[in-house]
Amino acid sequence: MKKFKFELEKILEYRDFEKQQAEGELAKALAVETEIQNNLKKIAEQYAALDKYMSGSLDFSDMVSMSQNKNLLNYQKEELLKQLAEAKLVSEQKREVLKECMKKTSALEKMKEIQLAQYKEEVKHAENKRLQAIANSKVSADHR
DSSP, X not given: OOOOOOTTHHHHHXXXXXXXXXXXXXXXXXXXXXXXXXXXXXXXXXXXXXXXXXXXXXXXXXXXXXXHHHHHHHHHHHHHXXXXXXXXXXXXXXXXXXXXXXXXXXXXXXXXXXXXXXXXXXXXXXXXXXHHHHHHHHHHHHTO
């Protein structure tokens, strides 16, 4: 009997490739998100360090400097929050693309499994017929 061949194997391989690409794109988008979140944490740490450093200082120039630094940190934080919102949107889009790729791949894999099961059943049936024919020929040869 001929070897099993899934007619849509090339398409399945292509869909698998697309899925791997989508996984990579999602990983990149999530890395951008993580980097932005890490930068936000650094700003929070800088803000806390600034407060700690300046606590108890009554020097006017220190207060002006602290105010300017806090304004700068607030501006940086706002910019990072905007970037984070955009990065989250990109991540969600990449996640949807990956989900769609997984659906397409899964459907083809399921089809391949079904066809392989049918093929195995046909092979088993053909083998049983062949064994039955051998058994019948031996029985008829023994009766002669």
